[in-house]
Amino acid sequence: MSFTPLNQAKDKYDVIVIGSGLGGLTCANRLARAGHDVLLLEYHFKLGGLATWFKRKSHVFDVSLHGFPYGMVKTCKKYWTKEIRDSIVQLKDIVFDNPQFSLKTTFEKTNFSDILVKRFKIARSVVDTFFETVNSMNFYDDLAMTTRELFEQFFPGRTDVHRFLMEPITYANGSTFDEPAITYGIVFSNFMNKGVYTFKGGTDKLIGMMGDELQRNGVTICTTAKVDRVITEKGKVTGVAVGERIIHAPCVVSNSGITNTIYNLAGRDAFPAEFLGRIDKVKVNNSSCQVYFGLRPGETIPDIGDLLFTSTAAEFSSEEMLKMDTRSRTFSVYYPKTRPDGKEDYTVVASMNGNYDDWAHLSAAEYAKAKEEMIERCFVDLERYIPAIREKCDWVEAATPRTFNRYTLHTKGTSFGTKFEGLDVSRNLFKALPGLFHVGSVGIIMSGWLGAINYGVIVANDADAYLRS
Numbered sequence: 327m328s329f330t331p332l333n334q335a336k337d338k339y340d341v342i343v344i345g346s347g348l349g350g351l352t353c354a355n356r357l358a359r360a361g362h363d364v365l366l367l368e369y370h371f372k373l374g375g376l377a378t379w380f381k382r383k384s385h386v387f388d389v390s391l392h393g394f395p396y397g398m399v400k401t402c403k404k405y406w407t408k409e410i411r412d413s414i415v416q417l418k419d420i421v422f423d424n425p426q427f428s429l430k431t432t433f434e435k436t437n438f439s440d441i442l443v444k445r446f447k448i449a450r451s452v453v454d455t456f457f458e459t460v461n462s463m464n465f466y467d468d469l470a471m472t473t474r475e476l477f478e479q480f481f482p483g484r485t486d487v488h489r490f491l492m493e494p495i496t497y498a499n500g501s502t503f504d505e506p507a508i509t510y511g512i513v514f515s516n517f518m519n520k521g522v523y524t525f526k527g528g529t530d531k532l533i534g535m536m537g538d539e540l541q542r543n544g545v546t547i548c549t550t551a552k553v554d555r556v557i558t559e560k561g562k563v564t565g566v567a568v569g570e571r572i573i574h575a576p577c578v579v580s581n582s583g584i585t586n587t588i589y590n591l592a593g594r595d596a597f598p599a600e601f602l603g604r605i606d607k608v609k610v611n612n613s614s615c616q617v618y619f620g621l622r623p624g625e626t627i628p629d630i631g632d633l634l635f636t637s638t639a640a641e642f643s644s645e646e647m648l649k650m651d652t653r654s655r656t657f658s659v660y661y662p663k664t665r666p667d668g669k670e671d672y673t674v675v676a677s678m679n680g681n682y683d684d685w686a687h688l689s690a691a692e693y694a695k696a697k698e699e700m701i702e703r704c705f706v707d708l709e710r711y712i713p714a715i716r717e718k719c720d721w722v723e724a725a726t727p728r729t730f731n732r733y734t735l736h737t738k739g740t741s742f743g744t745k746f747e748g749l750d751v752s753r754n755l756f757k758a759l760p761g762l763f764h765v766g767s768v769g770i771i772m773s774g775w776l777g778a779i780n781y782g783v784i785v786a787n788d789a790d791a792y793l794r795s
């Protein structure tokens with residue numbers, strides 16, 4: 327894959343896509359396939375956005391390849407390539423370990439329902455009705471019911487069941503008991519379709535394949551190209567300012583966060599007052615912390631499962647999961663099967679939810695200390711599953727909400743875009759400012775790899791219609 331230096335980009339394109347997260351990549355690809363002349367501008371030196379990886383010593387660490395729903399198979403075949411689809415494989419061993427229960431599941435509906443019936447002693451009819459209710463949720467439902475109310479309706483007082491149902495989803499999209507039940511229901515039923523999947527070959531292989539496909543379809547790609555401003559004239563988009571250059575296009579799709587797009591790229595003044603009222607209600611979602619462990623060549627990890635939801639907290643609490651010293655984390659274990667064509671590499675990534683504001687104002691010394699303490703807490707937890715893990719590691723490193731902010735520019739380092747109300751603003755942006763579209767993981771429902779790609783397709787259709795009108 328070769329990129330075009332910014333100074334060699336043309337002065338005018340049909341459409342400019344700002345940002346190369348999975349939403350931006352998919353949108354650029356679809357628009358190029360529809361015959362448009364597309365320029366993709368990415369701030370980072372590589373493509374992928376949060377779908378990223380990095381190399382240390384002999385290790386490759388995946389940042390957001392922990393699991394996605396089966397829907398990726400169809401989506402990648404339909405909107406990307408058969409080769410991409412063919413690398414999607416199931417993760418079969420999902421482990422829960424907390425003071426309320428320890429169990430293993432494939433996270434498929436049959437297996438999950440059986441656990442609810444046999445282990446948690448819930449009547450089969452209640453489990454079936456719960457699944458039917460969750461599966462039938464859609465955007466147009468009454469949004470008044472919260473996830474807490476949904477759970478209390480079916481499993482009153484059963485905090486163990488609530489934890490089993492909710493913990494993975496809070497990691498997947500930051501949602502809480504007090505948000506509309508649909509924010510839970512859509513993500514949960516996506517996973518319950520056929521379990522949890524991953525990309526064999528790693529994030530680097532996926533993004534490499536996507537970059538190649540973009541170039542086959544004629545997209546011009548410039549990396550290390552930070553767009554400073556979206557330019558508007560007479561209430562319409564006319565291009566972007568990037569470094570020293572002004573590049574013209576009647577249509578701009580921003581994969582930068584929705585709040586960035588509005589406040590920093592287009593500017594509040596570009597929008598009508600009525601729309602600003604809606605914008606002001608948008609709250610960004612939480613961010614993440616991670617600790618990456620690389621095993622010295624020759625060291626191995628026994629099979630302890632692929633994805634471990636672990637906690638020593640007495641009960642599930644989304645507030646507890648956001649604390650700097652949370653006792654809840656997921657461990658993603660990457661065995662050599664993750665990259666069968668690479669060197670024999672074992673890595674573990676601990677992921678936690680995190681609040682940007684807790685980390686943002688620490689001094690350099692406080693920040694370094696807080697990262698060390700987080701690493702230590704993860705080591706203590708990981709030792710319960712992999713004894714002597716400290717001696718086996720030759721690389722340990724931490725990322726915080728500040729890291730995610732630095733690499734993606736997202737407001738407060740948000741990992742999952744915005745809360746639910748952001749979706750409405752994102753979907754209607756081009757009506758408020760003709761020519762400007764937003765794509766990316768907003769509004770929970772579009773979060774994650776599958777949501778970002780599917781949203782890329784939806785926005786490409788909107789932009790295509792606009793360009794042809």
Ligand SMILES: Cc1cc2nc3c(=O)[nH]c(=O)nc-3n(C[C@H](O)[C@H](O)[C@H](O)COP(=O)(O)OP(=O)(O)OC[C@H]3O[C@@H](n4cnc5c(N)ncnc54)[C@H](O)[C@@H]3O)c2cc1C
Binds near residue numbers: 350369392394778
């Ligand atoms: C720690 C973590 C774990 C996750 N785990 C999973 C998981 O297991 N499964 C799953 O499905 N999802 C997971 N996710 C979520 C998933 O990674 C994201 O939802 C998805 O990748 C977001 O894609 P996006 O299209 O919204 O763009 P992003 O990935 O947010 O990318 C936006 C891009 O825009 C670029 N950009 C921003 N501003 C500018 C500018 N001014 N000029 C040029 N470029 C700009 C950024 O550099 C970035 O490349 C995880 C996320 C995190 C942080």
